[in-house]
Amino acid sequence: MSTAPAATGTAIGMSGVTVRFTTRRSQTTALDDVSLDIEPGEFVTIVGPSGCGKSTLLKIVAGLVTPTSGEVSLLRRPVRGPQKEIGFVFQKAALLEWRGARANILLQAEMRGMDRARAARRADELIEMTGLTGFEKALPHELSGGMQQRVALCRALLHAPPVLLMDEPFGALDALTREQMNAELHRIWRETGTTVVLVTHSIAEAVFLGTRVVVMSPRPGRIIRTFPVELPAHRDYAQVMSDPRFDRLATELRGLLGSAAANH
Amino acid sequence: MTENSLDTAGRRAAVDKASGEGAAAPTLASEGAPGAVDDAHSSRVASPPPGGRPPRPTLGRRAAALADSLWRPALVLVAFFVAWWFVAAREYVPNYLVPTPGQVWTTMTNQWSELARHTMVTLYETVLGFVLAAALGLATAVAIAYSRTLDKALYPIVLFAQVIPKIAIAPLLVVWFGLGLTPKIILAVLIAFFPVVISGVAGLRSTDPELLDLSATMGAGPWRTFRKIRFPNALPHLMAGLKVAVTLAVVGAVVGEFVGASEGLGYVLLLANGNLDSALLFADLILMSAIGIVLFVLVEIAEALLIPWHASRRVGVSLTTS
Structure with missing residues (x-):
């Protein structure tokens, strides 16, 4: 943890990251010797079985969990403590029940002490971009799951973070809404150029969104393989689904994940 | 979907x-x-x-909802009243034990100025006790929720203190602080304190850990996190505790007056009891209950204004379901 891996150009750098949780009874290794470098503007998706430490990986990048050993850097600075240069989206939208959609998005600005007028303009842009227009004042319980997750996404993007971390953001949505959200996230990524790391259970989601897919093993979590996704940068959902390259990669991933689970 | x-x-x-x-x-x-x-x-x-x-429901619709939630208990109350009138008027029970509603009414109107003065005394003690208990209780809850050390040091003591019958402390308080308002207020604080602490701690601890993670990545300090996330999130719990506390504060004030006082509804109650003046006793009881009800409703209204978003308040306005 003493020196940062100062590879120029990396948005996120991890080398030899190991995390052990010690409980009263036992010690579990959540992540074992994970090394991963992510370039700026990449969209890296991480797939793996439940409990493989995918979420822990994101929390390490965010500085919310300190690794037992190994080095982590964000934007070429070593990660120590919670990082501010990121946007975080969870599986649950984690909205404040008492605030309307717009006020929930603006929480980001209030907590950071951002300039009010600028934040308000930016919030309105994001609301427009994600189709929340007309629901600015709606409380979370008045919104559908998809709409709630849009609000959470806007909140994570309000301060235009260079890095966006997403922990199974669409896991709780129905299939149709999920496809829509995937298409929208893809568009937002193209428009903003943000570096994105997205953890998912869905192979289709991982391949459709990612420029690179990282496959992890069951606990202790290790990186089994990394696949570059050879699909155009500008993707259309229906086209990608019928693209033979998508099929080939999805089948390969499914096989790999299946055997990884079986070997365990 | x-x-x-x-x-x-x-x-x-x-x-x-x-x-x-x-x-x-x-x-x-x-x-x-x-x-x-x-x-x-x-x-x-x-x-x-x-x-x-x-x-948002309009005022008229809110009133309609209120009326709807009130007519059933009102009916029960009327039935009880009629039964009381019947039993007392026919003297199935002698009048020196149970007066008729008419006698109670006459007593109340005849001695109104005196009763009103005593009511104001008890009300003052109750409100002051409640406000102090709320402030101290919330401060203690924050200390317990935020500091592990204070949690371990204070929480067991708070729990233990609740086991001591505080009514039994009343005579001691009179010895220490005299016959004035102070011992009554202290007793009200002591009794109302506990539910505020418990509900405050439960509320502050119920914050979604993901929200706290989020707040950390937003670079917010503990004060901002408290003000924007943890405190509003604790409000539903806290309001429930305050509703219990306000009714207990009345008990504290009255018991304080029992032990040693020259004014207040508790004092009047003892006086009426000594003179076997059951009409005055009933009038006194009604006034005590009125204090409790009015204060409870005020806290309800505060709750409706503070947390209109909470699940417990979403359908209609109801005093009976909350």
Whole structure:
């Protein structure tokens, strides 16, 4: 943890990251010797079985969990403590029940002490971009799951973070809404150029969104393989689904994940 | 998903009807909207939705809902009143034990100025005790929720202190602080303190850990996190505790007056008891209950203003279900 891996150009750098949780009874290794470098503007998706430490990986990048050993850097600075240069989206939208959609998005600005007028303009842009227009004042319980997750996404993007971390953001949505959200996230990524790391259970989601897919093993979590996704940068959902390259990669991933689970 | 949200809207509408609210239609229309727009969105048509959110109930509808929730208990009360009148007027029970409602009314009107003065004394003690208990209780809850050391040091003591029958401390308080208002206020504080602490701690600890993670990545300090996230999140719990506390504060004040006082409703009660003046005793009891009810309703109103968003307050205005 003493020196940062100062590879120029990396948005996120991890080398030899190991995390052990010690409980009263036992010690579990959540992540074992994970090394991963992510370039700026990449969209890296991480797939793996439940409990493989995918979420822990994101929390390490965010500085919310300190690794037992190994080095982590964000934007070429070593990660120590919670990082501010990121946007975080969870599986649950984690909205404040008492605030309307717009006020929930603006929480980001209030907590950071951002300039009010600028934040308000930016919030309105994001609301427009994600189709929340007309629901600015709606409380979370008045919104559908998809709409709630849009609000959470806007909140994570309000301060235009260079890095966006997403922990199974669409896991709780129905299939149709999920496809829509995937298409929208893809568009937002193209428009903003943000570096994105997205953890998912869905192979289709991982391949459709990612420029690179990282496959992890069951606990202790290790990186089994990394696949570059050879699909155009500008993707259309229906086209990608019928693209033979998508099929080939999805089948390969499914096989790999299946055997990884079986070997365990 | 559309099906889902329509289903919810349908259920909500059913509840609205059951509680006598006729405004199901606009609620249903706008409730269905999120799903509808969600689905239409893929074509990126920015069609303005019919309404962002269900309209807030109007004053008239709130009053209707209130009346609806009150008529049943009112009916029970009237039945009880009639039974009391019947038993007392026919003298099945002698009047020096149970006076008629008429006698109680006469006593109350005849001695109104005196009774009003004593009521104000008890009310003053209760309110001051409650406010102090709320402030001290909240401060203690914050200390316990934020500091592990204070949690370990204070929480067991708070729990243990609750086991001591505080009514038994009343005579000691009189010895220490005399016959004035101080021992009554202290007793009210001691009794009302506990529910505030417990509910405050429960509320502050119920914050979603993901929200706290989020707040950390937003670079917010503990004060901002408290003000914007943890405190508002604790309010529903806290308000429940305050409702219990306010009724207990009345008990504290009255018991304090029992032990040694020259004014207040507790003092009047002892006096009436000594003179076997059951009409005065009943009048006194009614005034004590009135203090409790009025203060409880005030806390209810504060709750409705502070947390209109909470699940417990979403359907209608009801005093009976909260």
